[in-house]
Amino acid sequence: MSRGARLGIVTVMLLAVLGLVIGTVMAFLRSSPATVDFTANHRPGQPVDMTVQTVGSVGIDAHPTWVSYLVQAPNGRWVHTTLWQLPAHTLVNVSLYEYDSGSPLRNPEIGLIMGVNGGAELLNGKPVPLVDATGGNGVAHTFSIPTLGVNIPLPGVDGSAKNFCAGPAPCTPNQEHNLIQFSFTTPGPGQYPWQCFVPCGLGFLYGNGGPMQTIGYMDGFLKVVA
């Protein structure tokens, strides 16, 4: 084989490797979950109604065994993401279907409902100002926006119930769940992180790794726009 031919083969091989590396890096950089937009058909002054769910094992995507949040897009489709685009200075009415089992809270203060209209959440239709996680099925997750002072504990369901949702998500309301409803008002434009404060990352150090550290699972952002 001539020197030129060998050089050609090596060059092609190097370019192939380079392409693979660039492709992998780009795929990694673009791996952030989708943003669901609640601003597109929003009329000023009107509230935004959102439906959200929490599941014990999502059954889809990169980490099927992980706990996760999902959100229903305005077109009704469930999306596996925690990035929500919302209009500024707007009332947001959240209906949250909680399908996961719970445990007692490490810190009972996290059972306190804070930062929402009326100072209470509706738990299966009844107003509750505090969730006592030492009773019942404990608390599965929280929905908390630290910068807005919002904290919503989500009571767990009976993990041994016949109709317990073991995934894949989305779970459906004929499966064992608690319906938690609350309203809060978005502030001015900005990115506001939200997260769960129950160390629910089973199999990770102190339960705080894995889904607790990954956008799309147990934390996300409110992308508030003018």
Ligand SMILES: [Cu+2]
């Ligand atoms: Cu959680």
